[in-house]
Amino acid sequence: MSDQLDRFRERIVAASAAGTPLRIAGGASKDWYGGALQGEVLDTRAYSGVVDYEPTELVITARCGTPLAQVEALLCEHRQMLAFEPPRFGAASTIGGVVASGLSGPRRANAGAVRDFVLGAQLMNGRGELLNFGGQVMKNVAGYDVSRLLAGSLGVLGLITQVSLKVLPLPLxxxxxxxxxxxxxxxxxxxxxxxxxxxxxxxxxxxxxxxxxxxxxxxxxxxxxxxxxxxxxxxxxxxxxxxxxxxxxxxxxxxxxxxxxxxxxxxxxxxxxxxxxxxxxxxxxxxxxxxxxxxxxxxxxxxxxxxxxxAADKSAGAFHPPAPAIARIHARLQAAFDPAGIFNRGRLY
Missing domain, CATH: 3.40.1020 (Biosynthetic Threonine Deaminase; domain 3)
Known part of the structure; x- marks a missing residue:
């Protein structure tokens, strides 16, 4: 799988140098969500597979292109679940898209949102650098929690290559x-x-x-x-x-x-x-x-x-405009992770 990471890196570095926008996509099951799509597709599906899963530890680590259905089937074998109940939107949904979209299902109000279950993440930024945040246990989270910040970021900070998620037992x-x-x-x-x-x-x-x-x-x-x-x-x-x-x-x-x-x-x-x-x-x-x-x-x-x-027409903006102070924070974060502004342009704000 390191060869696939090298291919991602080469593509990202070249796009940053040329100023070519990239559209990160797994199963493309949520292409309708957020702003208008821009750029060449950077397909994540080749980078797939569960890296680590220990049921007794209640943590699963998977690569971005891993189908959500595969993750849930494995968890179900051990009577466990992703408690935030991510919408599936079909068999093509991937775990990277689950985190990047930040969408949760009916259990969210009582169990928590996607970000509450993200323990760690690996991100490839606009310079092609592979960055690691968080870990596989709750106590590893300290300081500015970038791994949870990625939940709902719609890929504008970089390519989420791998995530570690907390899981819970199925209800009796x-x-x-x-x-x-x-x-x-x-x-x-x-x-x-x-x-x-x-x-x-x-x-x-x-x-x-x-x-x-x-x-x-x-x-x-x-x-x-x-x-x-x-x-x-x-x-x-x-x-x-x-x-x-x-x-x-x-x-x-x-x-x-x-x-x-x-x-x-x-x-x-x-x-x-x-x-x-x-x-x-x-x-x-x-x-x-x-x-x-x-x-x-x-x-x-x-x-x-x-x-x-x-909506067919999202000229009013998909998301509620952030307050000026929040908008400045967003802009600084994007500039830090993606200096050339190549990732998922216009998808968030």
Missing amino acids: VETTLRFELDEIAALARMNEWGGQPLPLSATCWHAGVLTVRLSGAEPAVQAAVRRLGGAVVADATPFWHALRDQSHPFFDTGELWRLALPPAASAQILGGTQLIEWGGGLRWLKGARADAGAIRRAVAAAGGHATLYR
């Missing part, structure tokens, strides 16, 4: 409950439950129905079922998989906004149709009657930010 028991509630009542109920010691692992409200997943030891789950009430869903696995992988019919739309808000924020009156996850912290919006500026102002006023997640 999972039960799903269903409640018929309007949006206001559902938000109130999710916030009430979020402050209680309940084995919640996912919530979803859409079209007058609140769906709640409970995960953990059987006594804890059964006690929560008795306490919360609601109707038990016989087989909810397809529902949660469809929500995680965004194959649920709600996501079949031309334009989709991703609103990140404090869970206690009130309902957002923006028109359109919403699907709410993460105890109220993530609100998907489609068919909005407000324009991009109005949506972002309303969400910012409530303490959040809005991403134009899917």
Whole structure:
């Protein structure tokens, strides 16, 4: 595999010297995410394979081009999982893309985001240098945690060649409950439950129905079922998989906004149709009657930010514009890691 790293290095050094933009891509399953694609493709799939996995240590290390499906199949053999439930977007998804996109699924609000599970990473910068950050245990993280900074960076800092991720055991028991509630009542109920010691692992409200997943030891789950009430869903696995992988019919739309808000924020009156996850912290919006500026102002006023997640026209910018001080930090970081500005131009901001 060192030969493949040398090929990456030669390509990156040549591109930096010529000022040629490079578009880092694995399975290209998330090409629609972020800003418009630019540059020649730098394909990571040849650099694949699990480098190290010790189930008792709850850590897996894999190269960037390793298919997500391969990682999850190996973990499943040992009844373990990536607890942040990354959306799969098909069989082509790679572990490098999982970290670079920073996207998490239904369990994120209770288990943590992608960045919370990144223990270490190897990055090839714009000079072709191979840099190592973090390690394979939590105590190795000290100072400025670049390995976690890479989560959600969309490749603008360099080529993530390898990552070490913390994994967790699969829950012993999972039960799903269903409640018929309007949006206001559902938000109130999710916030009430979020402050209680309940084995919640996912919530979803859409079209007058609140769906709640409970995960953990059987006594804890059964006690929560008795306490919360609601109707038990016989087989909810397809529902949660469809929500995680965004194959649920709600996501079949031309334009989709991703609103990140404090869970206690009130309902957002923006028109359109919403699907709410993460105890109220993530609100998907489609068919909005407000324009991009109005949506972002309303969400910012409530303490959040809005991403134009899917759209044919992203001239308004995919991501909520950062504050000037944050923008300066972003610019300095990119200049430090990618002086020639060749990696994934325009993908983030």
